[in-house]
Amino acid sequence: MARKSRGRHFSHTLVGTAVSLFGLGCALLLFRFMLGSSDSSMLQTAPVVLLTGLVLGAVGYALKPRPSLARRAGEATLIPVDSTDFVGTMTPPPEPHDPRSHRGQRPPARTWGPQVFDDIEWQRFDTVCARLFAQAGFETRLQSHGVDGGADLWLHSRHAQGPVAVVQCRHWRTRPVGVQELREFLALMASHNLARGTYLTTSTFTPDALKFARAHGIHTRDADGLLDLIAQRSPEQQQALIELAYEGEYWRPTCARCGLKMVEVSARNGGAGFWGCADFPRCRFTLPVAEA
Numbered sequence: 001m002a003r004k005s006r007g008r009h010f011s012h013t014l015v016g017t018a019v020s021l022f023g024l025g026c027a028l029l030l031f032r033f034m035l036g037s038s039d040s041s042m043l044q045t046a047p048v049v050l051l052t053g054l055v056l057g058a059v060g061y062a063l064k065p066r067p068s069l070a071r072r073a074g075e076a077t078l079i080p081v082d083s084t085d086f087v088g089t090m091t092p093p094p095e096p097h098d099p100r101s102h103r104g105q106r107p108p109a110r111t112w113g114p115q116v117f118d119d120i121e122w123q124r125f126d127t128v129c130a131r132l133f134a135q136a137g138f139e140t141r142l143q144s145h146g147v148d149g150g151a152d153l154w155l156h157s158r159h160a161q162g163p164v165a166v167v168q169c170r171h172w173r174t175r176p177v178g179v180q181e182l183r184e185f186l187a188l189m190a191s192h193n194l195a196r197g198t199y200l201t202t203s204t205f206t207p208d209a210l211k212f213a214r215a216h217g218i219h220t221r222d223a224d225g226l227l228d229l230i231a232q233r234s235p236e237q238q239q240a241l242i243e244l245a246y247e248g249e250y251w252r253p254t255c256a257r258c259g260l261k262m263v264e265v266s267a268r269n270g271g272a273g274f275w276g277c278a279d280f281p282r283c284r285f286t287l288p289v290a291e292a
Contacts (some may be wrong), residue, residue: 108246112230112238114223117202119175120245123254125171126151128245129200132230133167135237144256152188165196172203177220179208186216200226257285264289 032203109115110286117125123144130140130153139156141163154234168185170177182199189197198219199205205213205220213220221229230238255277262275275287 016045044109108250109242112227112242114227116242116245117171117223117226120171120250121253122171124245124250125155125202126169128241129153129167131241131244135233135241136162151275163192163194165198166192166194167198167200170201170203172201174203175203176206177201177209179205179212182209182212182216182218186218189218202226253287255279255283255285258283262287 092208108114108119120128126142126144129151130142133153134140139155139158141154143152143154145151149171153169154163155165155167156162157164168181168188170181171205177199185197185199189195195217197217197221199213199220200221200222204222210220212218230241233241249261253275254260255262258277258279260278260283263278264273265276266273273289275289277283277285
């Protein structure tokens with residue numbers, strides 16, 4: 001960062017000097033023509049000063065530091081930057097995003113199966129869950145808590161005021177849902193006086209978590225249970241869900257802070273790559289990239 005700051009200062013100095021020399025050259029020429037001076041030394045000096053100013057200005061512009069990360073996620077997929085720029089960012093979640101599908105290792109799935117959950121990013125999973133319950137006749141409102149915090153999916157009925165149930169969505173790949181997560185979910189249900197709650201995850205539940213859920217009336221569905229729920233929809237509805245899952249850049253994770261798509265970054269120092277927000281440096285949220 002200090003090197004970038006010095007480079008920026010040097011560039012500004014060159015540009016400032018160039019502007020001064022260019023102005024001096026113009027002043028000499030103007031002075032000569034206004035006074036009608038025949039001094040040959042003045043006539044020779046002015047073009048030299050002008051040319052020197054132009055050269056210094058061009059060099060200063062060429063040395064101006066450029067942004068190291070694309071402003072838009074669509075500009076690049078792999079961008080080398082100094083990973084130290086992201087020091088002090090939000091602590092990455094324990095579940096790295098696996099970008100295998102966009103690297104061409106396998107095409108999108110045509111039917112529902114575990115591959116779909118592996119291919120899509122966390123926010124796309126939340127959106128698919130919301131559409132699934134909308135197909136069942138509920139009015140849905142999605143409240144996201146970020147890549148590792150899951151999402152609250154509030155289910156509304158036309159015949160009741162306020163939500164009638166809440167669904168927790170967790171796009172976890174290997175980490176099982178434990179009792180602590182279900183305790184927090186039960187507290188959420190109680191705070192809204194809801195007797196119905198469903199906990200969805202793409203991973204699994206610990207035995208203690210399943211026991212806790214049964215004791216408190218919480219419906220649980222892991223990856224297999226979620227696929228069973230999708231299988232209950234009509235073929236047309238299942239097709240609509242899988243088209244939604246694979247729409248656009250389904251593999252590129254979404255920044256949990258600002259909602260923009262992220263870009264894959266390779267570290268110059270040979271360290272592990274990571275996902276960086278496309279709005280860097282204003283947003284420094286990062287996610288680790290799983291080894292494919």
